[in-house]
Amino acid sequence: MIPTPTTAMVMAAGLGTRMRPLTNDRCKALVELDGKPLIDWTLDKLAQAGVETAVVNVHHFADRLEAHLASRTAPRIVISDEREHLLETGGGLAKAAPLLGDAPIFVANIDSVWLETSGSSELSKLAQAFDPERMDVLLLITPVENTLGFDGPGDFFLGADGQLTRRGDRPTAPYAYTGVQILHPRVLKGLPVEPFSTNLIWNTALQAGRVHGCVMEAFWMHVGDPDARHAAENRLRSRA
Numbered sequence: 001m002i003p004t005p006t007t008a009m010v011m012a013a014g015l016g017t018r019m020r021p022l023t024n025d026r027c028k029a030l031v032e033l034d035g036k037p038l039i040d041w042t043l044d045k046l047a048q049a050g051v052e053t054a055v056v057n058v059h060h061f062a063d064r065l066e067a068h069l070a071s072r073t074a075p076r077i078v079i080s081d082e083r084e085h086l087l088e089t090g091g092g093l094a095k096a097a098p099l100l101g102d103a104p105i106f107v108a109n110i111d112s113v114w115l116e117t118s119g120s121s122e123l124s125k126l127a128q129a130f131d132p133e134r135m136d137v138l139l140l141i142t143p144v145e146n147t148l149g150f151d152g153p154g155d156f157f158l159g160a161d162g163q164l165t166r167r168g169d170r171p172t173a174p175y176a177y178t179g180v181q182i183l184h185p186r187v188l189k190g191l192p193v194e195p196f197s198t199n200l201i202w203n204t205a206l207q208a209g210r211v212h213g214c215v216m217e218a219f220w221m222h223v224g225d226p227d228a229r230h231a232a233e234n235r236l237r238s239r240a
Contacts, residue, residue, distance in 0.1 A: 004127040005182060006052040008075070008106035009096055011089055012039055013059035013082045018225045027061040029110045030068060033223055034236045037068065038110045046106060047074045049123035055099045057082050057092045089198040093183075094191040102185055104130060107198075109179030113232060114218040115239065122216050123180070129162075129214040130182045136210040137202060138182045139164065141175040148221040148235060149228030150176050162212040175213065178220050 016028030023031065029039035039056070046054055057080040058065050069077045080096040087095055093107070106123065114122065122140060130138045141164070144154045154173030156164045167173035187201055205211045221232040 004050045004124055005103065005105050006050060007101055007103070008046045008051045008054045008108060009080075009093060009100060009183075010039065010042055010046075010054050010056045011092060011107065011109050012065060013057040013086060013092055015060050015086070019229075022226055022229070023060070025061075027058075027065050029065055030061070031223075031229065033113060033229060034233050038113070038223060039065070039069075040072075041113050042108050042110050043072065043075060045123060046108065049106075049121055049127070051075045051106060053078060055080050055096050057087075057096060059083060059086045086195065087193065088195045090191070090196040090200055091194050093188055093198065093201070095193045097185060097188040097191075100185050100188075104132060104182050104184045107181050107183050111223045112179035113221045113223055114178075114216065115236070117218045120217070122218055125217075126180070126182055126214050129212075131212075132184055134210070135212050136184050136187045136205040136208070138212050138214055140178045140180040140216055141213040142178050142216040142220045143174060144172075144176050146216075146219055147176055148219070148231055149224055150220075150222045152176065156213060158213045158215070162214075163209055164206070164211050164213045166206065175215070176220075178216055179222070 012029040016023035019028050019031055030037045043054055052075055054075040055078045059082040062083050078099055126140050154167055155177045156175045157173050158175055202211055223229050223232050
């Protein structure tokens with residue numbers, strides 16, 4: 001177990017093609033959900049969990065996103081600039097590695113939204129479950145039936161020891177990845193600064209048995225397209 005990470009990487013450089021036409025004039029991170037930009041849903045959760053510094057990668061409508069982030073005081077924002085080349089998730093982490101430090105970090109997508117249950121923090125529970133002696137990566141996962149906006153067959157199986165295995169060629173798997181993880185920056189050493197997926201980082205750690213899962217209790221919403229955004233807004237308003 002480690003103290004709650006004080007640094008996070010927020011993945012905000014994507015083109016947001018599935019969110020069109022809402023991303024015709026802005027990046028996906030600035031698409032509003034119930035009146036608040038998606039990136040602020042993520043940054044607010046991180047700040048509440050004790051994150052002091054958030055490294056945010058930018059590419060699509062980067063100037064507009066930076067201008068928006070300039071008004072935030074918590075967490076402190078550090079920009080990882082991908083204006084010249086969009087590096088995907090793994091390459092974005094590799095480029096940002098010098099900014100992330102040597103301690104475990106949160107890594108969060110900006111289209112992952114949930115409301116805490118019973119006042120408990122999913123990010124704090126994730127931090128409490130992370131054991132750097134046994135893990136390089138700890139993914140926040142959720143039962144596929146406890147989701148909105150997720151239409152896939154599931155991503156992972158969870159072993160009794162907490163280790164994850166991929167669905168592979170099986171038709172379904174019981175758990176979906178929520179877009180939030182704790183990652184130890186040692187796995188980024190020596191990686192090329194070029195476009196590649198975080199899946200490649202996971203594959204190496206999975207083969208070593210060092211990817212574990214922590215099951216989310218809250219209802220998870222993947223806000224990946226306009227229909228999912230509309231459904232998420234309806235759910236948020238019905239619970240207000």
